[in-house]
Amino acid sequence: MSERVPLTLADLPELLQYIKAEDRDTWLQVGMGIKAEFASAGFDAWDAWSATGAGYNAGDAKTVWRSFRKAGTGMGTVIKLAKDNGWRPRREPITAEEKRRLNAEAEARRAVRQAEIEADEARAQVMREAVASACELIWTKHCKPQGESPYLERKQVGAFGVGYFHYTVVLSIDDERQRCDVWVGSETREFFASMPKPRPDSLSFLMFKAGSIAIPLRDAAGKLWSLQAINEQGTKLFPKYGRKSGCRHVLGELAGAAVIAEAEGYATAASVHMAMGWPVAMALDSGNMPAVARDLAAQCPDALLVVAGDDDPTTPGNPGRKKAQAAADAVDGIAAFPTLPAEGEAGQDWNDVHVAWGLEAVAQQLDAAVAAGKPSPTPSTDEAAAPAGSSENGGQGAGFTSDQILRRFALVEGTTQVWDQDKKAVMKKTAFEALVTKPLAKAWADDVGKKLIGADTVRELEQARRMAGKKATALGMTPIERYVYIDGTKDVWDREKKRRIPEGAVKMALGDAYALWLNSAERRTVDVDHIVFDPTMTKDPAVYINTFEGLPLEPVRDDAACENLRWLISFLCNHEADPLDWLVKWLAYPLQHPGAKLDTAVLMHSVMEGSGKSLLFADTLGALYGPYAATVGQTQLESNFNAWQSRKLWAVFEEVVSRDQRYNQVGKIKHLITGKTVRMESKFINGWEEANHMNAVFLSNEILPWPISESDRRFLVMWPLETLPEERQRAIGAELANGGVAALYGWLLDVDLGDFNERTRPPHTDARQRLVALSRAGWQTFLHQWQHGELGKSLWGACLSTDLYALFLEWCQRNREHAMSQTKFSLFISSEVEKTRSIPWTEGANRRFGAFFFPSDPDSSLPPSMNAAALGQHVAGWRAKAKLAGWDVDGWDHLKGAAA
Secondary structure, X not given: OEEEOOOOHHHHHXXXXXXXXXXXXXXXXXXXXXXXXXXXXXXXXXXXXXXXXXOOOHHHHHHHHHHOOOOOOOHHHHHHHHHHOOOOOOEEEXXXXXXXXXXXXXXXXXXXXXXXXXXXXXXXXXXXXXXXHHHXXXXXXXXEOOOOOHHHHHHOOOOOOOEEOOOOEEXXXXXXXXXXXXXXXXXXXXXXXXXXXXXXXXXXEEEEOOOOXXXXXXXXXXXXXXXXXXXXXXXXXXXOOOOOOOOEEEXXXXXXXXXXXXXXXXXXXXXXXXHHOOOEEEOOOHHHHHHHHHHHHHHOOOOEEEEEOOOOOOOOOXXXXXXXXXXXXXXXXXXXXXXXXXXXXXXXXXXXXXXXXXXHHHHHHHHHHHHHHOOOOOOOHHHHOOOOOOOOOOOOOOOOOHHHHHHXXXXXXXXXXXXXXXXXXXXXXXXXXXXXXXXXXXXXXXXOOOEEEOHHHHHHHHHHHHHHHOOOOXXXXXXXXXXXXXXXXXXXXXXXXXXXXXXXXXXXXXXXXXXXXXXXXXXXXXXXXXXXXXXXXXXXXXXXXXXOOOOOOOOOOOHXXXXXXHHHHHHHOOOOHHHHHHHHHHHHHHXXXXXOOOOOEEEEEOXXXXXXXXXXXXXXXXXXXXXXXXXXXXXXXXXXXXXXXOOOOEEEEEOOOXXXXXXXXXXXXXXXXXXXXXXXXXXXXXXXXXXXXXXXXXXXXXXXXXXXXXXXXXXXXXXXXXXXXXXXXXXXXXXXXXXXXXXXXXHHHOOOOOOOOOOOOOOOOHHHHHHHHHHOOHHHHHHHHXXXXXXXXXXXXXXXXXXXXXXXHHHHHHXXXXXXXXXXXXXXXXXXXXXXXXXXXXXXXXXXXXXXXXXXXXXXXXXXOOOHHHHHHXXXXXXHHHHXXXXXXXXXXXXXXXXX
């Protein structure tokens, strides 16, 4: 007798020929069933079958296969799918012994698979928790509440609870080591440089680039399990092991909501939220919608759930529509699907309708879907007596009574149009008659007690509705709330972007609603002088708009968490006590005294790269100050537009002065350091004055970044002597990723400042003295050497101006310095050393006249008196000292001329 032969791995290719690999749900079910039965040995058969379907991707197949862990769908599901399409199991004569052997083999496979499932699930749970912790770190430390996203701009939606990335962050996931790491900023280069080539399957990563957004995915209890990243191009990324099932992101507040919506992606959810004002749960994809719907129903049992599903008939199986309907059915909700009004064709999602036809079209379609999907209420006695719909009235009018019509509708004066007070919309007479039936419409028209409304009022109400629909902002603001006119200008203050924008930008944003905003009695106005950047937060918020909202980090006192960052400060000071003490207090003072503008700055320069200057001042302190920090290059410094400086407390200038500009930019740099106010200039916007609270650090790899004088005490000048050790760099990177910045903030807040204040001058350093020496012009170097005895012992003293000029010419020739005329030389030297008019002195029996330089330094050599003879003796002595020092006194032209 023939019996059914137990299925073996060799039978799979034939069985799978009866199942089409087109529908993704089917594809997943088949994969799960084969893996449940044959464990990893079944991958080749499933992969070969997968390749017969459209859109096959080998990498995707491997990733999805690895994701099949828990026992769920079994081989029985696969067999049923094949049977439904004509496959029949093999039957042949088989002995009892063979049957026992085949069943034993199948049982052994199931035992192996069960062990594999348990081990996989244990590893997966460890990795899920690790990914959740890493995502929590990224969300709390590296996502900013404000920013710019080209993706959101294209989708025309606001940022509701999403985070922005201002620098690159990489989440690396290592299966083999069962750990996750977060790499930030410059550390990402280290991560990619150290990655093995080719990259092993056990190592994966998710990169969040600047300009991307992150959407937090939480369970019903509010725990963050994962992040979805959407980059500038709109590519959606999700970390491996990130939990998805049952997780969602909620736009708005669920508590107390009468209606709650659910949607697949963020843009769709945002469009629904903006159009209807409902809280909306983003389920990430269609497969997750039923689970999220069940959680929402349990959490808010009294709310109506509207599942705003995607509808794309071109996708095999139309999973968006199928899963949305299943989610709605599971909780007795309403499934709503979009339609593009012009062509009457199904749109892919509600954001397509929003972008194509505006939020009003989204609201109208959702209203209609809800009205059609709600069960009819039990009619009252009066309503039961109302005329039912019939073939004559098109089925309309059921449920309306005369009293209801009088309450709800008003005649637009001077027209035949009707205003619907409930819908806040105007309708033509024919539409009104179709809605309530002609007899009721006529009775209402003849009723002298019907309501009237002016055409102007209707226009204002319709415009107000359009205005209310324009909430495409991160905070969901209406134009009246968002835009504030700056009195005395043609500019507007944007409360969401927190910056000035030109009038034209508001016109582009509002379109036909601009006129309503402009003429609204509720439009806010602020005096041009009442927009301030006030880190002290002492201005009255009822009068002023303060553009400062506090630093982004909360300080944490944990010295161990910032041990290497504190070491880096000392390292950059070459561990010298005085510069280190001053620099620490200089960093701490503006944090302990918010808004303090220091009269000093820091210059770190060295021809050696890799000392960690940028790591401390740009990366670490940039993260501490957040949006109030800037890294500035030469282009910004030289530009006529300096709006980058607005709302800044901290700035790092990197190589801002080129060799040919170093002398021209000194004045601008000094003003940046000491100026109390700054005139801001921006394209297309009127300039404005703003208080200068910006403290500055200058970084350079030039020996002479720009000249500073001996008397200039603004700068602490340091020359780091060593390259940052690699192990320290890794340790600092780990601190940056694990709360080190907040810990450094807490440490600086507790630094004892003593008598340090805004004007405390930095200590002298060897690096400063070298820079001063390099900054001197030729005549200044000559004067310095004369004063310090480097031209000859005891030459620092009174001398004839002609003798000093002759010495200068010889010095220039020896040192390849540029000479100058005697007139200029005398004027330059006299700015530092007192010079007499031409006075008499004697040389032997000859009486001569000449101007003298008389240093006021008590250590200088001076003649005993001002009589001619004493001056003559002093001149002879000075020339003798010069000759003794090796100068060619006899060859000086003016002496040779006098001898002749």
